[in-house]
Amino acid sequence: MTLETTPAGVAAMSRPLRWGILRRWTPGPTGVAWLFVMPFLVIFAVFTAVPAVMAVTLTMTDIGVADLRDPLGVNFVFLDNFQAVLTAPAFLRSALNTVVYVGIGVPVTMAIGFLLALALDSGIRRARPVFRAVIYLPVIANIVAAAIVWQYAFTLNGPINSFLADLGIAGPNWLGTPTTAMIVVLLLTIWRTTGTCMVLFLAGLQAVPEEVHEAASLDGAGYWRRVFQMTLPLLRPTTLLVTVLMSVMFLNIFEEPFLLTEGGPLGSTKSVAQWVYEQFGFGNIANAMTGSIVLLLGVLIVCVVQLRVLRPKQ
């Protein structure tokens, strides 16, 4: 059986009808407002608010994989977990690694992103969209796919080392040596985040009025002097935003070391987020949650400090 409908007939019938039904069922603006925010509210409550409360309370219990079906049957241990986590050598090692990632990754990514934004802002109108797109491309690339390529590229006899061999350099065992493994993880992360910095800095630079530059160059100030004494101070809000964004990103670094080195060799590239994931995988749920709370506190402290230090001067 087929339903026979002529478009014109349906439209003629349904128009007054649809308005009528909609009006009859419509509560006042307040009721509709709550109805409209309900989906967000439900998902927020179930997957953000309740987990946040659980995270804070369950870190004070001895919850393990055996308690998964009955989360209420756990014992309170108060701050014991924090003591255990903060004295675990593996956790401290991952914290140190994360500090190195942030300490090197954030300034290097921001410097490259800023220089690229400067280059793209200096009068190359026609080619700008092309370069911007190419530099931004790694940001949207899937991290698993990217990590597979990087792993392949940095294998002992892989493309990188064969290129180095052509230049007469014996390449190291990149992913098998702690220091070089960390460098490769950092390179992958920098490759993936530079585009974000560049786009944000470029947006900031393009908001600086042309006259400012002209006035300064009439004064005879050299290019780099203008960059440091005029552009950078004017960009302070953008710099603050990018610093916070990048710090949070690098503090939470997970996929890059997890996929590239699995945290090895010997935990030398393992990040805090990865330690949390591993503890979760082992069924040490209390440890995992405690580690993630410590990480969250770290993120908060770093953000607050940066907001205070880099806040635009009144």
Next chain:
Amino acid sequence: MNRLHVVRASGLYLALCLVSALMLLPFAWVVFGSFKTQGEFTANPGGWLPESFANLQNFVVLFTEEAFGGFLVNSIIVSAVTVLANVLFCSMAGYALAKLPFRGRGLLMGCVLVAMTVPYVALFVPQFLITVQLGLVNTLAGIIAPMLVMPLGVFIMRQFALSIPDELLEAARIDGAGEFGIFFRIFLPLLGPAIATVSIFTFLASWNFFLWPLVVAQTEDVFTLPVGLAIASQQANTTAYGLLLAGAIVVLLPVLILFLFLQRYFIQGIATAGLK
């Protein structure tokens, strides 16, 4: 134009071309590698170019002998549902937060901002415990559920809704249109660019999302592409890169194609996300 200017401009172009080449190099390796046979990888692991770009063996094996086709279908389902749900729910919430006066609106806006800033690593363990209670572990529904209404989507929709003049909605109200009528027949059609931005960034987020699907999916029939690929890469012996790189192409391609055509919206999304 003086000579110094020309020298500086060409230096600039040279530097930008060099950086661009470095950015693109990994993509080139994916393409080259996916056309290489296992024999080529073993015989010459450091070679860059494949012997032939007509060798589709890796792709054939990927889709006929591996569970890869299933991962692809799962990824498509997850992304499609996520995008559709977000377009509807985020525009509803954004409309209410921008245009309907009600008590608790400020508080709700606060919730959106908080949800946008909490790092994911801090939440996935309790989220998993809740998913266990809901009976959604190892289901596609469990993968999708937390992404149904993304706070950044609500935020973008609200920002856009603020720019729509109140008079337009008032006029419809005076004409006797109900609140649903105003939303569906007047507000939604004006929302085009915001819908495009939200669709693109929710597609990107759901297609590339890794940690949560890795936690929730436990058997092969529920794996999404990134999860399946990651697990394959950790199990594979060290030289089986042909298949992995072919898989990487399949994961990368949809996003790259979208980016080529809709670059404007991607960059706009990042700029909006940055403004939070």
